[in-house]
Amino acid sequence: MEVNKKVLIVEDEAPIRRVLEFKLKNSGYRVLVAQNGAQGLELIKTQQPDAVITDIMMPEMDGRQLCEQSNGLKKKRPFLTIVVTCRIAQDEHEWINRMQDTLFMEKPFSPARLVECIDLYLGIKR
Amino acid sequence: MKSIFKQLAGKPYLRFFVVPLVFVVGIATISLALVNHDKKQTMRQIYTRGNYLVSLIATHPIRSLGKDRRDIVMKTLARFTYPEGVAYCIIHDAAGLPMIVLTPKDIAAKIPPAVKTKSLFAIGLTQQKYRLNGSQKIYYEFATPMFEKGQKTGTVRLGLNLPEAAYFSLERTSLLAMICFSIIAVATFVYYGITQVLRPLTRIPSELTALDDGTGVFSEKPQDAYRIHLLVQKLRQALMLLGKKLQETESENVELATRLGVATFEKKQIVSILDAIKYGVVITDIQDNITHVNRFALNLMNKALDEVVDHPLAQALPNRDITQFTARYKCTQPVCTPNQLETTFAELAPDETFRVTFTYLQDDGGAPIGKILTLKDITQEKQAEKTMKEFVTQLAHEFRTPLTTIAAYNEMLMDGEIHDPEVKKEFYNTIRDETGRLTQLIYNLLSISKIEMGGLTFNKELVRTDWLFQDCANAAEAAALKKQIRIEKLMPANFPTLVGDKEQLKVAISNVLSNAVKYTPENGSITFALSEADQQVIFEISDTGYGISKEDRPRIFDKTFRSSDPRIAGQPGSGFGLAITEAIVHHHGGMLEVASEPGKGTQVIIRIPQEAYELGSQ
Numbered sequence: 071m072e073v074n075k076k077v078l079i080v081e082d083e084a085p086i087r088r089v090l091e092f093k094l095k096n097s098g099y100r101v102l103v104a105q106n107g108a109q110g111l112e113l114i115k116t117q118q119p120d121a122v123i124t125d126i127m128m129p130e131m132d133g134r135q136l137c138e139q140s141n142g143l144k145k146k147r148p149f150l151t152i153v154v155t156c157r158i159a160q161d162e163h164e165w166i167n168r169m170q171d172t173l174f175m176e177k178p179f180s181p182a183r184l185v186e187c188i189d190l191y192l193g194i195k196r
Numbered sequence: 197m198k199s200i201f202k203q204l205a206g207k208p209y210l211r212f213f214v215v216p217l218v219f220v221v222g223i224a225t226i227s228l229a230l231v232n233h234d235k236k237q238t239m240r241q242i243y244t245r246g247n248y249l250v251s252l253i254a255t256h257p258i259r260s261l262g263k264d265r266r267d268i269v270m271k272t273l274a275r276f277t278y279p280e281g282v283a284y285c286i287i288h289d290a291a292g293l294p295m296i297v298l299t300p301k302d303i304a305a306k307i308p309p310a311v312k313t314k315s316l317f318a319i320g321l322t323q324q325k326y327r328l329n330g331s332q333k334i335y336y337e338f339a340t341p342m343f344e345k346g347q348k349t350g351t352v353r354l355g356l357n358l359p360e361a362a363y364f365s366l367e368r369t370s371l372l373a374m375i376c377f378s379i380i381a382v383a384t385f386v387y388y389g390i391t392q393v394l395r396p397l398t399r400i401p402s403e404l405t406a407l408d409d410g411t412g413v414f415s416e417k418p419q420d421a422y423r424i425h426l427l428v429q430k431l432r433q434a435l436m437l438l439g440k441k442l443q444e445t446e447s448e449n450v451e452l453a454t455r456l457g458v459a460t461f462e463k464k465q466i467v468s469i470l471d472a473i474k475y476g477v478v479i480t481d482i483q484d485n486i487t488h489v490n491r492f493a494l495n496l497m498n499k500a501l502d503e504v505v506d507h508p509l510a511q512a513l514p515n516r517d518i519t520q521f522t523a524r525y526k527c528t529q530p531v532c533t534p535n536q537l538e539t540t541f542a543e544l545a546p547d548e549t550f551r552v553t554f555t556y557l558q559d560d561g562g563a564p565i566g567k568i569l570t571l572k573d574i575t576q577e578k579q580a581e582k583t584m585k586e587f588v589t590q591l592a593h594e595f596r597t598p599l600t601t602i603a604a605y606n607e608m609l610m611d612g613e614i615h616d617p618e619v620k621k622e623f624y625n626t627i628r629d630e631t632g633r634l635t636q637l638i639y640n641l642l643s644i645s646k647i648e649m650g651g652l653t654f655n656k657e658l659v660r661t662d663w664l665f666q667d668c669a670n671a672a673e674a675a676a677l678k679k680q681i682r683i684e685k686l687m688p689a690n691f692p693t694l695v696g697d698k699e700q701l702k703v704a705i706s707n708v709l710s711n712a713v714k715y716t717p718e719n720g721s722i723t724f725a726l727s728e729a730d731q732q733v734i735f736e737i738s739d740t741g742y743g744i745s746k747e748d749r750p751r752i753f754d755k756t757f758r759s760s761d762p763r764i765a766g767q768p769g770s771g772f773g774l775a776i777t778e779a780i781v782h783h784h785g786g787m788l789e790v791a792s793e794p795g796k797g798t799q800v801i802i803r804i805p806q807e808a809y810e811l812g813s814q
Contacts, residue, residue: 085601085626089608096613127593156596178600180607 078119080110093181107131246338315339476571598630662691672709686725707773716741743794
């Protein structure tokens with residue numbers, strides 16, 4: 071089933087990037103890939119994805135900076151951000167709660183569950 | 197003076213002349229003083245009344261009254277104010293001509309002209325004392341100008357005379373008599389009293405033994421002798437008691453001095469102990485004024501003891517947290533268990549964190565009489581805590597990342613989403629690689645744990661360095677290929693051998709090579725060289741990677757350290773690698789040298805002695 075929606079994956083770990091890309095493409099999404107926060111932000115601005123999946127611990131620009139800098143863009147054009155990380159500190163929850171349309175998913179996560187979340191937000195029924 | 201009294205005592209008849217003479221002179225002096233006092237009193241009255249009367253006349257519109265009425269008013273006024281003393285009253289007009297003249301006797305003509313002139317031309321109240329022409333009587337003239345609507349309309353002059361002072365009036369004589377009687381009565385009474393009290397003492401014998409003889413003047417009066425005997429006995433007892441008391445006081449003084457010495461010594465000891473401890477101690481009274489500060493706290497305050505004692509705590513140790521805390525725990529709070537807070541002193545030591553503990557000082561009854569503040573420098577603790585937190589976070593990340601990959605890939609395979617056999621193979625390979633990564637991580641964790649606990653064991657064997665070199669290079673090349681990093685291998689024609697643990701050495705060298713691959717950007721190069729010199733085998737690994745910053749350089753062998761450089765932090769790794777390598781190299785008696793230039797690359801040299809090293813457990 072082809073879905074005319076773009077999902078951006080921002081992840082420095084190649085295997086995780088690969089499996090997410092595979093799963094999302096299998097689910098019919100158009101997938102954009104970035105290896106760090108800086109590349110991800112650039113793609114958010116230029117490609118205007120409908121959902122962003124990002125890690126936190128990354129080189130160049132980390133996931134938190136990416137979320138904070140892209141949060142302003144959501145006023146004009148809202149999109150879903152899913153933060154996947156293993157850091158479960160209290161302060162992580164706090165800043166994620168301040169962001170608009172942002173979810174938190176702890177590692178290890180299920181790719182199927184991730185796609186369900188994106189489907190739900192984007193209103194896609196299978 | 198004493199000699200005069202002695203002479204008088206020796207010649208009793210002189211008393212009859214001297215005593216009455218002194219008495220008469222005294223009476224005369226008192227009489228004169230009384231007269232003088234009366235005179236002054238009268239003069240004061242004259243001045244008061246004269247001023248009052250002349251002002252009264254000047255302020256009343258007497259000029260507008262008819263002549264008869266004026267006389268009546270004037271007379272009445274004069275009589276009312278000073279019936280006997282008014283000698284004359286003359287009111288002049290603005291030109292100085294007499295308008296109204298009231299003189300009980302015809303004395304106006306006898307007033308000296310100078311007095312009149314002065315009164316007429318005065319601009320305010322004047323007082324003059326003079327004698328009438330041809331008379332010895334003293335008069336006082338009071339004059340004041342009269343004004344109406346700011347214009348001078350005339351002058352009032354009023355003459356008063358001083359009444360004759362009678363030296364021996366009835367009143368004064370009676371007063372004198374009363375004083376004389378009182379003096380005589382008091383003197384007699386005092387004299388009699390003293391004589392009665394002192395009589396026994398005047399008869400005390402010069403030597404007390406005279407009493408025992410039963411002879412002398414006292415034998416005539418046995419009652420007196422008995423009284424004196426009692427008196428002397430009481431005096432003796434009093435003296436003995438006094439002596440005893442003195443001795444007790446002296447011994448008490450000695451005891452107090454000893455106690456003071458002991459207390460001073462103990463205080464010095466306590467101060468020395470306080471100064472020796474590695475905590476800051478500040479003692480205050482209940483009003484938060486400092487009573488003592490130990491050396492550690494003085495160093496923090498950067499002041500001498502004299503500069504802070506008796507000063508408020510907030511002044512010597514400015515800190516909002518402490519001020520708020522002490523305010524909250526004022527003495528209304530019951531004596532409580534120690535309380536503490538963590539704070540920094542921005543003005544004194546901004547980079548250090550202190551744990552401040554509060555305790556109340558109590559008296560014997562348990563009431564708070566002061567406070568003790570202890571300050572412990574916990575900067576290192578906080579740093580270690582922070583480092584450990586970062587380490588745990590990093591470790592969690594390192595574990596969860598391969599776990600995530602394995603779980604996700606496994607789920608995809610299990611769900612049957614992958615149909616392409618090539619992709620399936622790729623996924624299985626990834627699961628295998630990530631499992632290997634997890635295994636390596638656990639191995640490293642166990643190794644570092646063993647190193648720390650002292651349980652790492654080494655096998656002593658002959659190691660062929662060509663095999664060791666090749667094994668390490670092969671492991672690195674697989675990872676380098678993915679990043680298109682070229683590994684240049686430099687090796688000698690004849691490989692040396694060494695005595696050591698091959699597996700451990702492989703771990704040590706592989707860790708360095710693995711780091712070189714991880715921290716060299718794509719398309720970089722790594723040189724892996726083996727050489728032999730001074731009976732040492734030298735492994736040299738150089739890369740064209742990110743290098744190590746100056747800040748990170750001292751901590752690269754710390755097991756919990758990972759660089760904050762995002763290019764390095766972004767790479768998977770536990771941070772244990774170099775710590776393990778260092779431990780293995782040291783146990784082989786070797787050396788590890790690291791040279792690096794940020795942005796250009798890093799060079800690591802491992803030197804392992806070929807022989808003569810006894811390996812074994814740590």
